[in-house]
Amino acid sequence: MTRPSRSAALGPAVRGVWDRAGMILVFAVLFVVLSVTVRNFCTWDNLVFLLLQVSTVGMVACTMLFCLASGDFDLSVEAVIAFSGVFAAVVIARTGSVAMGIFCGVLGGGVVGLINGIIIAEFRINALIATLATWQVVKGLALIVSDGKAVGVAQEEFFLLGRTPADLIVQHAGALPGWLAWADGHYSLLRVPNPVWMMLGAFALFGFLLNRSTFGRNTLAIGGNREAARLAGIHVNRTKIIIFTLQGLVTGFAGVVLASRMTSGQPNTSVGFSLDVISACVLGGVALSGGVGTMTGTIVGVLIMGSVQNAMNLLNIDAFYQFVARGVILLAAVLLDQLKNSRPAGARPLLLEIWTWAVLLLLPVALILELVMVPQKPVLLVDALVNLAALVAVLALRSGRKLAWLSLQLYFAYGIGVSIWWGWESGGSPLWAALQVLHLAVVWVYFYRPAVRRFCQVGRFAESA
């Protein structure tokens, strides 16, 4: 780690890293915090299981990144996931051919994507409306094809696609050789399930396409300025249709893999999946307005969503609360997108920036955890309210309100007090308390440096003028 305060020359360099890879830092902090506070989080089996959990979102996020980067988005993916799984299962049941089923499932997704692309690019229909419509249509098709019921698959070969080593699910330490595990007599490379490899493959493939192909660069240019791209001789409509078709094919494939994992095609699977994918992308810094997006960011966004969900599962948090948490995280992500775009370059001290992001991401999680535990520990309600106030204060600070500044000072004082009390009293992890004290102490010292305070104020006045 570098120390921005030591050397003036380091400042811009660190800011550059922060601007480009800020989310990676946030994820690193989140990962450390979860590892320390949540039992069994940082174990090989759990991490592999986490990757398996996010594999469907991860694959679709790759192509959703292209959609968003070109300035559109796609709400129909959740219906395509269900449809392609069901379709594959039905074809396998009718023909007995697994290959045929997989082929038809993927192709079905591709056709939906192609239709989306043509409607959006050629007929200039807003992507929201167009994909909302195809979402309904395809969802209906999935129900029609399956008659509203799960379609089971008898052929064992089909399950190879979503093969998960049995020992991962029961979560006992592997008795099998570490790097090459056997489960039900099938290989699984490095004891990692196939869908995870497929997701990693998709990351690599689409990362390459985005960064190193004319197609990827054109996609970003179209999202950045459609007219300019067209006048620069880029075939905008053709590129958009390719993007949506790819999106359909990959989503179709992800749906077939999901069906293989579940050993049946289920028409009602993956409710809310589209928004999960979009929120993961946005968390990873993909601008909803288009033109900005990186594969690393998207991967980190997927991992942040997955880690939070996985941790909540490990903590036995009610699924109902998990919805609230996901919504709050999505909101935080969109706010971050907005804040990052509205920031005039270099107008804010770097540490304030990083700290704000961390708080915006971590406080909602802390809030949910606290609310869940309120029935056992009523005193946590107070803490939760204070945290909520802090969240509002951080947001207000971005707009430069004096009151927000004051309330933050109070919050630091309170936070340090609570951390010490928690560490002594609750029997909770002393490491966690120490971490929090350290964090708050750093921020405290930092904000009391008069030079920094003056700088912040200068920034505020400059903004209001």
Place this chain on the structure above:
Amino acid sequence: MASGQPYLEFDAISKRFPGVQALDQVSFGVSAGSVHALVGENGAGKSTLLKVLSGVYAPDQGQVRLAGQVRSFRSTADAIAAGVAVIYQELHLVGEMSVAENLLLGNLPNRLGIVDRKRLRRLAQEELNFLEEDIDVDAKLSRLPIAQRQMVEIAKALMRDASVIAFDEPTSSLSDREVRKLFAVIRQLRDRGRAIIYVSHRMDEIFQVCDRVTVLRDGRHVVTFDEMGALDRDVLVKNMVGRELRDIYNYRPRDLGGPALEVRELEGPGLAAPVSLSLAEGEIVALFGLVGAGRSELLKLVYGDQAARGGTLLVRGRPVRVRHPADAVRAGVMLCPEDRKKEGIVPIRSVADNINLSARRHFSFLRFVISPRAERANAQAMVDKLSIRTPSLGQLVMNLSGGNQQKTILGRWLSENVKVLLLDEPTRGIDVGAKSEIYNIIFELARQGIGILLVSSELPEVLGLADRVLVMRQGRLVAEVPRGQANEEDLLRLALPESDPAAHRSLSS
């Protein structure tokens, strides 16, 4: 006509935008009960002055006085409340509402928040009766023809009981009959003691309806004529252009090659008649005309941005079919668009990305896998060659100045195998220093044998750069003037729309 103290006075109004002094100490008065014309070239400051009057811009210096009282409008609402109505070329109406609702929008007659339809219709009908307009007050606005919508906009201004009414090019979308009707209304308003400002390029209209005329040039007040009767049209035009040519152009004659671009009988939207022109290698040809004369439309047809209805294009003697900008680029015809921000740059991408936007396929493996090293080298070469001032190749283009953004777009095309360069207002909104740099680049490109077709509204630029000037008026190519014979007055006179075509024929021959 009315006399004495003017009702509306502009007192030493100045307004500066980055790189350009839009208004410089402009002072004149408009009397109640008179129609006051405001004329000048494109960019003379007419629109800026109207926007100061309507509260869109606050002047840097100077004041606006109404009836002797200093008024400072902080918003358009302030100006409306003070009785100032400005009727712009683009209409500000709600298409999905009825005529009556549009007329009283923001001030709908109501009882406890429930709209009183009867009164609404009666008030609207009264106003339209005054204008002698036969428009159904219940008709949805979007159903009306453009001319009637314009009348609705005028009626809306009158409903607010405005004492100052400014018209900005009100006749551009009206037919002769409608123009006569509009003039009747304007005269009626004048007789009712309103102070009226009338902005137009059309000389005959100004002589028909206006009592006085003020000429602006380069943001400065040149002269106000109080008596239209004695005024000669040529004197007026001379006052509009008369300016010394600063020589920032360094024009030197070049050797011309074979034909770079030939356009034969090109037809399409924006052109009133088929257009034919040719351009030699190394030649700079300027298309001059007023805004809306079809210059940009012609470029867009050549570039394939608009579908042509007929005609052929030859690039270096070879016929090409252009149906999409990509076809034009492949044939070696490149366009630097008029609206740099909206159509030229991709603001949130880097300088390198913007330069390589089109040419990257040439240094990509199978035209697909890009080569970061070749892209960096190309971008660096362009930055050096065009001296684009940017802290790094990775800097976002939106953070560059206008001149450097324009150079970035030029760099994009110079990375390609460019044969013909179409430049649409290449120096709009660019400060003087960067302008002369861009002029030097244009000359250098011409020396390398690139044919350059330039559209510009700035006469000095046209005269300073072009080997040949083609004048467009109302969608037609009306004259061709070689460099030696081109002067500002003739070009402007040729470009001004007029009802009598015979006068033009004698001028252009």
